[in-house]
Amino acid sequence: MDLIQIGRQAKQAALALASLGSQAKDAAIVAMAQALESRGPEIMAANQLDLEAADRRHLAPPLVKRLKFDAAKIRETCAGLRALAGLPDPVGRTLRAMELDRGLELYQVTCPIGVVGVIFESRPDALVQIASLCLKSGNATLLKGGSEAAATNGMLADIITAATRSAGIPDGWMTLLETRQDVAAMLTLDDLIDLIIPRGSNAFVRHIMENTHIPVMGHADGICHVFVDRNADIDMAVRVCVDSKCQYPAVCNAAETFLVHSAAAAGVLPPLAAALAGRGVEIRGCGRTAGHIQVVPATEADWRTEYLDLIVSIRIVDSLQEAVAHINHYGSGHTDVIVTPDGERARHFMDAVDSADVFANCSSRFADGFRFGLGAEVGISTHKIHARGPVGLEGMTIYKWRLIGSGQVVADYSGPDARPFTHRLLEKPYR
Secondary structure, eight states: OOHHHHHHHHHHHHHHHHTOOHHHHHHHHHHHHHHHHHTHHHHHHHHHHHHHHHHHTTOOHHHHHHHOOOHHHHHHHHHHHHHHHTSOOSTTOEEEEEEEETTEEEEEEEEEOOEEEEEOOSOHHHHHHHHHHHHHTTOEEEEEOOGGGHHHHHHHHHHHHHHHHHTTOOTTSEEEOOSHHHHHHHTTOTTTOOEEEEBSOHHHHHHHHHTOSSOBOOBOOOOEEEEEOTTOOHHHHHHHHHHHHHSSTTSTTSEEEEEEEHHHHHHHHHHHHHHHHHTTOEEEEOHHHHTTSOOEEOOGGGGGOOOOSSEEEEEEESSHHHHHHHHHHHOOSSEEEEEOSOHHHHHHHHHHSOSSEEEESSOGGGOSTTTTTSSOOSEEEOSSSSOOEEEOTGGGEEEEEEEEOSSOOGGGGSSTTOOOOOOEEOSSOOO
C-alpha cells in the first residue's frame, strides 16, 4: 500500500473514531496493555536486536539508554496505559454554552483533530504513548520512529494493531512508517493529514515546517535552565539542580545551564560542584564561576547546547533581570526554573521568562505529561498555538461550534426591526 492509500485509510478511520464512544476507546487501550504484557518476551527480544545494532554503530550512551525497553519499562508503559484509560474522555466536552436567543443555543464542543503525523526519537515507549493518546482522543495517526528502534517499534506496532483490531477499532487508525522517504511523502499529504508533530532539534523542526503546508506543532530543543536566586536555600538549590540535570540527563526536560546569582555564588557553587562531581557531571563555567570552583572554560556555544548528557554549563549573573535575559536569549522556550524564597521574585521570573513551562523551587524534570496528570504526552510543544508545554489529551483535541435552533433565520435579526440577540451564558453542557 502506498502512502496516499495509507493516508486515505487513516482519514476514514479518523472519521469513524470521532464518533466512537468512551467505553470502546478505553477497552481498546486496556487491550493494548494486556497484549503488551502477554508478549513481553518477544518485545524484549526485538529490543535486544536494536541494542546490539546500536552497539555496533557505537551510538552515544544517552541514545542507548533511551532505546532500552526492558521488563520494567514494559510494566511502566502498561501502567500508563491503564491510567490513561481511566481518565475522562477529552472528546465531547463543552467549553462554552450560550443562548443567542430563545430556542437558539450555541455550544463550543471539543472534537478530535483528525489524522496526526508524529515523527519521534528512538524511545520505543514513545510509540505506545503517542498511539494511546491518539486513540483516546479519537485521532488516527501515522508514526515514524528513529531507525535505532526499528525492530522494537515494528513489534510494538504489530501488537497494538492486532489488539485494537480485536477490540473493534477500525483498521488504518495507526500506521508505522519505515523510511525517510515516507516522511518526505507524508509532508505532501496536506489534504489527508491535519497536523504534524516533529520531536527533535530546532533544525529538524524547522526543516519540517519549511517543507510542508500541513500545520506543525513543534517540539524543539530542550535547553532548560535553573536559576539560583540570591538568598536561595543552599540545600534546596543543590537538590533541585542535581535532580534537574542528573535524574535522567538524556531527555529534553533535563537542565543544561545553571545560572547563579552573584550574591549566592560563594555559598552555593562549592556544594553544588561536589554533588555534581559525585554524579560524574562535567562542569563548564564562565570566568567568574572558575573563581569559585574548578571548571572547563565555557564557550559561547555552551549556552546554546542541549547536551543530553552528564555535562552542564554554569554562569554567574548579577540580577534576576540578567538571568531572565539570558534565558530568553539562549533558551528554547521549553522549561526554566527559579530557586528562591521570595514569592514576588518567583512570580516576576515566571511572568518574564518566555517558556512553555516555568517553575519555582522544583526540578525541571516535572515537565512531563504523566507528571502533569495528562495521562501521557505526544511531546512538548514550544510553539504558541492551541497547545503548549506537555501535549496530552486536551492538546490532541480541537473544537467545533454546534448551533441548535428552532427555525430561526438571519433575516429576522437584520434591518430596522431586527430581533435582538440575548447572548446569555448557559450553565449546561451540550447533549
